[in-house]
Amino acid sequence: MTHPLNPCIHQKGGAMRGKGSAIVIDEKDNVATALGPLKAGAEVSVEIRGKVEKRKVLSDIPMGHKFALKDIEKGAAVIKYGQPIGRSTVKIARGAHVHVHNVVSQPRGGEAR
Amino acid sequence: MNFEGYRRPDGKAGTRNHVLVIPSVGCSQGCAQAVAQGMKGVIYLPNIFGCGQIGQDRDVVKRTLVGFGTNPNVAAVLIIGNGCEQLTTEEIAKEIAPTGKRVESLVIQDVGGTKKTVALGKRMVREMVHDAAKLGREPISVGELILGTECGGSDYSSGLASNPAVGVASDMLVGEGGTVILSETAEIVGAEQLLAKRARTPRVGKQILKAVEWWEKAAIAGGQNLRDGNPAPGNIAGGITTLEEKSLGCIYKAGTSTIEEVITYGSCPTRKGLVYMDTPAHDIEQLTGMVAGGSQIVVFTTGRGSPAGSPIAPVIKITANRGTFLHMRDNMDMDVSKILEGKASVSQAGKRIFEEIVKVASGRLTKAEKCLQRDFAIFKVNPDI
Numbered sequence: 001m002t003h004p005l006n007p008c009i010h011q012k013g014g015a016m017r018g019k020g021s022a023i024v025i026d027e028k029d030n031v032a033t034a035l036g037p038l039k040a041g042a043e044v045s046v047e048i049r050g051k052v053e054k055r056k057v058l059s060d061i062p063m064g065h066k067f068a069l070k071d072i073e074k075g076a077a078v079i080k081y082g083q084p085i086g087r088s089t090v091k092i093a094r095g096a097h098v099h100v101h102n103v104v105s106q107p108r109g110g111e112a113r
Numbered sequence: 114m115n116f117e118g119y120r121r122p123d124g125k126a127g128t129r130n131h132v133l134v135i136p137s138v139g140c141s142q143g144c145a146q147a148v149a150q151g152m153k154g155v156i157y158l159p160n161i162f163g164c165g166q167i168g169q170d171r172d173v174v175k176r177t178l179v180g181f182g183t184n185p186n187v188a189a190v191l192i193i194g195n196g197c198e199q200l201t202t203e204e205i206a207k208e209i210a211p212t213g214k215r216v217e218s219l220v221i222q223d224v225g226g227t228k229k230t231v232a233l234g235k236r237m238v239r240e241m242v243h244d245a246a247k248l249g250r251e252p253i254s255v256g257e258l259i260l261g262t263e264c265g266g267s268d269y270s271s272g273l274a275s276n277p278a279v280g281v282a283s284d285m286l287v288g289e290g291g292t293v294i295l296s297e298t299a300e301i302v303g304a305e306q307l308l309a310k311r312a313r314t315p316r317v318g319k320q321i322l323k324a325v326e327w328w329e330k331a332a333i334a335g336g337q338n339l340r341d342g343n344p345a346p347g348n349i350a351g352g353i354t355t356l357e358e359k360s361l362g363c364i365y366k367a368g369t370s371t372i373e374e375v376i377t378y379g380s381c382p383t384r385k386g387l388v389y390m391d392t393p394a395h396d397i398e399q400l401t402g403m404v405a406g407g408s409q410i411v412v413f414t415t416g417r418g419s420p421a422g423s424p425i426a427p428v429i430k431i432t433a434n435r436g437t438f439l440h441m442r443d444n445m446d447m448d449v450s451k452i453l454e455g456k457a458s459v460s461q462a463g464k465r466i467f468e469e470i471v472k473v474a475s476g477r478l479t480k481a482e483k484c485l486q487r488d489f490a491i492f493k494v495n496p497d498i
Contacts, residue, residue, distance in 0.1 A: 023273065023453075033269055033352065035453055064269030064352030064416075078354075081272070085303070085358035098354070105303075105340045105355040107329070 022046050022055075024069065026082030031066040031098050033080070038067070058095040066098040078103050114289055116258070117250035117475035118409075119185070122213025126257040127185035128409045128474040130248060131156050131425050132241040134191045134234065135178050137205055138163030138198035144219075144227055145193045148234035154242040156424050159489050164198040165497035175200055175208075176379040177491045180405025182209035182216065186425045188245035189215040191237050193230065196222030215241060250476065256290030258474060259382060261403035261411035261426070262366040263297070265396040267344075268351025268416030272362015274433035274452040274459070275414035281463020282412065282470060283387065284368035293387045294403050295367040298324045299339050299394035303357025304364045308389070312372045320375035324391040331494070343394065347417045366414065378492050379405035396421050397490040400428065410474050412466065420444045421488050422481025427473045430480060431466060446473075446480050 022032040022044050032046045038061040043054050048069065057067050066080065072092040077084040086103040096102075119127040134157040136145040142159060149157035158181060162174045182190045182205065190209055194202035202218035209216045217237050224230045262279060264271050283293040295301075301308060305325045312318035332339045344353045353359050370387035379402045382388040392402040396419065400411060404426045411428040413421065418441040422428045432438050435450035447469060451457035473479055 025273070033273065062352065066352065066354065080358055081361040083304070083307070083357070083361050085361065086355040099352075100349055100354055103354050105357060107338070107340070 022067070024048055025080060028079050028082045030069050030072055030079045032069055033066050034061045034063055037061070037063050056095050057097075058093060059097050061097055068092045068094050068096050068098050070094050072098070077106075114255045114471065115252040116255050116471045118253040118257075119188070119248055120251055120253065121185045121188075123185075123211070125185035125212070125407075126253040126409070127187070128258075128427060128476075129186040129425060130154070130188050130245050131186055132189050132191070132238050132245055133158065133181060133187045133425060134193065134238065135182060135205065136160050136163070137178065137192055137194040137200050137202050140164070140195040140198065141193040141221055144221060144230045144234065147227070147231045148191065148193070148238060152235065152238055152242065154245065155238045156487060158424055159487070160491070162491055162493070163194075163200040166199065166493065166495070167498060168495065170493045170495050170497075171199065173378055173493060174491055175204065177401060177405040178205055179208040180379050180381070180407065181425060183212050184404060184407055184409065184425055186409050187214070188248065189238075189241035190217070191234055191241070192216065192218045193234060194218065194220045196220045215244070217241075254290065255286060255471060255474070256385070258286065258410060258470070259292040259294065259406070259408045260286055260470065261294045261296075261400070261406075261408035262413075263396065263399055263403070263411060263428075264300075264363055264366060264414040265421060266415040266417035266419040267348050267353060267359060267362065268434060269353065270351075270416045270433035270450070270453060271414050272353075272358070272365065274462070275416070275431050275449050276362055276365035277459045278433070278449050278452060278462035278466055279366045279412050279414055279431065280368035281460050282368075282466040283366065284370060285463065285467045286470070287368065287370045287386050290385060292382050292385050293367065293370070294382065294390050294406065294408055295364065295372075295387065296390040296392040296403060297363070297394040297399050298328050298391050299343055300356075300363045301325060301360050302329070302339060303355070304360040307361075308364060308367075308372060311370075313374070317372060317375055321372065321389060324375065324389075327391075351416050366412075376406065378402045381407045393492050395490065395492070397488045398492040401489055401491060410470060412470065415445075418444060420481065420484060420486050422479070422484065422486030424487035424489055427479045428481045428486075429466075429469055429473055443484055444480050 139161040145157040309318035373384040438448040449462040
């Protein structure tokens with residue numbers, strides 16, 4: 001049985017795990033989650049649609065926190081697990097830390113807070 | 114597959130053999146505590162309610178206390194009341210009696226004060242423990258288990274690893290004919306449409322959506338927003354940004370089964386398989402609701418760490434955060450961090466969790482039991498009068 005989120009997560013080896021790496025859960029995601037603390041300027045390997053790609057992180061990313069895989073326009077959906085987890089409040093550059101300072105929750109039918 | 118459990122007179126199966134002292138009202142809590150003090154095998158419920166509640170709150174308090182008494186992890190029950198409260202000992206005893214287990218009541222005003230009540234109570238529970246000890250464990254199908262699932266003190270590792278691994282174990286138990294409870298409505302916000310699509314009927318799907326709507330409106334009516342308290346500061350430090358992100362990680366605990374029904378707080382499932390209980394996200398209120406609903410065993414994932422336990426049900430703590438596992442060894446039962454290191458698959462970890470559920474159901478003590486974590490809190494909506 002594969003991981004319910006991503007069949008890649010339990011394959012032996014691979015570039016996406018281990019200290020200093022990051023994981024992308026769904027191919028629709030525009031953020032990755034750091035599996036260890038990442039230093040500003042670090043080149044990180046992430047697996048996107050079966051292809052290993054490099055991303056440079058723009059600031060220190062604590063373990064478990066997210067960074068943008070591509071530029072995210074202001075007001076656009078931030079996608080993780082293949083689902084919207086909120087909306088960006090500013091333009092987020094590729095490689096930037098994505099967290100409460102630039103993403104808000106999106107209540108159904110209401111204004112983001 | 115079987116576990117070693119206790120067969121009750123009503124045919125239900127327990128994983129523990131406790132004698133339970135229930136104070137029907139906050140005023141009798143002291144006596145209940147004194148009765149249980151120093152008595153091996155006797156546990157009291159730290160209930161502060163039972164008076165001053167009307168309508169829905171009264172129903173929920175009654176249902177919860179009755180649910181703990183009828184839970185098959187309990188061999189016998191002593192209910193202690195004060196005498197003038199709204200929720201009487203007779204009312205609770207009457208609902209527990211059909212299980213066939215021994216139920217006794219003491220009313221402090223009738224007996225004549227604390228000392229006499231405690232002395233009488235101690236005599237009663239001593240007999241109950243003596244009788245309970247005669248009952249041995251026997252092989253019982255795991256299909257008779259009602260597994261409560263919960264996450265608390267979540268961080269990034271919960272949604273990525275420990276919850277999906279619990280989901281595998283949930284699917285395995287459902288496959289064996291068992292029952293799994295998913296709950297904590299405020300933490301399915303943002304993921305409710307995904308769950309509604311998995312409902313057995315459109316009506317059940319609508320009930321899931323309605324539950325979320327109720328919580329959103331209740332928060333707004335109180336001048337608040339569900340998002341004000343969720344994610345909590347520890348969740349945010351652990352990398353969770355929004356309630357939607359937390360919820361999407363949260364629902365993996367339920368595995369991939371069809372959602373058979375939606376039940377109210379503290380109610381017993383009427384169907385096997387995966388069921389949804391509408392509870393608060395408050396860890397202890399949620400835990401209390403599932404155990405009142407007949408859950409004999411609970412799995413609890415955490416990233417930041419949680420000591421929580423139930424007075425009568427074993428609660429297995431699972432983390433995929435290696436640092437938390439090492440730092441809070443007193444509280445953590447299982448470490449599934451190997452998933453994130455790529456050294457174990459989610460399904461391997463899920464199978465380990467399932468095996469642990471069977472062992473704990475058969476008597477292995479959890480860390481929460483060893484630490485005497487007997488947390489109890491009843492969900493209520495209205496102010497007390």
